[in-house]
Amino acid sequence: MAGILTPGTTAPDFDLPVSPDKKLSLKDLRGKPVILAFYPADWSPVCGDQMALYNEVLPEFKKFGAELVGISVDGAWCHAAYGKDHNLHFPLAADFEPKGVVSRAYGAYHEDAGFSERALFVIDKDGIIRWSYLSPIAVNPGAEGILQALEDLEK
Amino acid sequence: MTKLSVAVSAKDHRQGDPDAPCTLVEYGDYQCPSCGQAYPIVKRVQKHYGKRLSFVFRNFPLTQMHPFAEPAAETAEFAGANGKFWEMHDLIYENQERLGDEELLPELAKQLHLAPAKLLEALESREFEPRVKSDFSSGVRSGVNGTPSFFINGQRHDGPYDFASLVEAIDGTLES
Numbered sequence: 001m002a003g004i005l006t007p008g009t010t011a012p013d014f015d016l017p018v019s020p021d022k023k024l025s026l027k028d029l030r031g032k033p034v035i036l037a038f039y040p041a042d043w044s045p046v047c048g049d050q051m052a053l054y055n056e057v058l059p060e061f062k063k064f065g066a067e068l069v070g071i072s073v074d075g076a077w078c079h080a081a082y083g084k085d086h087n088l089h090f091p092l093a094a095d096f097e098p099k100g101v102v103s104r105a106y107g108a109y110h111e112d113a114g115f116s117e118r119a120l121f122v123i124d125k126d127g128i129i130r131w132s133y134l135s136p137i138a139v140n141p142g143a144e145g146i147l148q149a150l151e152d153l154e155k
Numbered sequence: 156m157t158k159l160s161v162a163v164s165a166k167d168h169r170q171g172d173p174d175a176p177c178t179l180v181e182y183g184d185y186q187c188p189s190c191g192q193a194y195p196i197v198k199r200v201q202k203h204y205g206k207r208l209s210f211v212f213r214n215f216p217l218t219q220m221h222p223f224a225e226p227a228a229e230t231a232e233f234a235g236a237n238g239k240f241w242e243m244h245d246l247i248y249e250n251q252e253r254l255g256d257e258e259l260l261p262e263l264a265k266q267l268h269l270a271p272a273k274l275l276e277a278l279e280s281r282e283f284e285p286r287v288k289s290d291f292s293s294g295v296r297s298g299v300n301g302t303p304s305f306f307i308n309g310q311r312h313d314g315p316y317d318f319a320s321l322v323e324a325i326d327g328t329l330e331s
Contacts, residue, residue: 049301052220057295087219142300 171209185227
């Protein structure tokens with residue numbers, strides 16, 4: 001694998017379903033910092049759940065005016081059920097058809113397993129990647145790196 | 156990323172000697188089943204080390220997933236303001252499966268001779284929310300990624316938290 005996209009790279013645009021009847025494209029978020037959190041699957045074990053953690057930290061992300069988008073290869077209906085169950089307050093994009101195409105564009109697709117890697121990107125208001133991080137698939141990377149990257153954007 | 160960002164201080168809830176050679180910090184959620192499982196293990200670890208270990212509990216409620224975690228955390232803080240943090244902390248974990256019962260927290264207050272009406276007032280006015288939030292923020296900044304998360308002398312413990320694993324990690328710290 002070539003590895004995930006690195007700081008300084010223009011973030012590849014995407015246009016993905018975030019609900020059964022709504023799509024979100026990266027360029028719609030231009031003007032604000034964006035956090036892209038690729039993750040393997042909805043419904044992973046509960047207490048160490050990365051998306052549940054980010055949901056709690058969302059107010060801190062918002063202090064930086066940042067938008068958070070979770071991305072996995074799960075379909076829109078799966079995301080909808082998962083988001084509802086976990087009471088998530090941010091969009092989950094479905095990299096479902098063609099499967100994993102956005103994850104691949106970011107270098108964040110696990111070919112053997114057939115799902116997204118656990119990869120984080122902080123993109124600035126002009127659409128340039130400013131920080132990226134690839135976590136081992138079984139390790140929830142937490143939120144500290146994201147917060148630090150958002151802080152660094154303001155410097 | 157894996158170090159405690161806010162050092163243990165007098166503001167913390169601590170059991171044991173502040174000068175003990177080892178301090179174990181837990182970030183926990185009262186509604187989290189894994190924290191419920193860790194509760195008796197920590198007790199055993201404390202017993203095992205006696206005076207050589209002090210234990211600190213900090214709040215890390217995942218409030219969107221665990222709707223009863225925040226009121227439980229604020230209830231423990233309320234008890235703490237009345238000198239009974241650990242009594243309440245223990246009672247909540249021992250009654251974790253009843254957290255959804257709205258009678259539970261006032262009932263526990265009563266058991267500890269704290270006025271249930273005062274507790275409900277404190278929960279209503281969110282008197283202890285800032286304290287819980289400040290613990291949560293310090294956890295996020297320390298790289299807490301789920302609950303329970305343990306720190307041994309300020310270093311995150313990344314392994315499992317069964318008795319043997321915690322003892323092994325603490326022994327390692329004590330020897331170094």
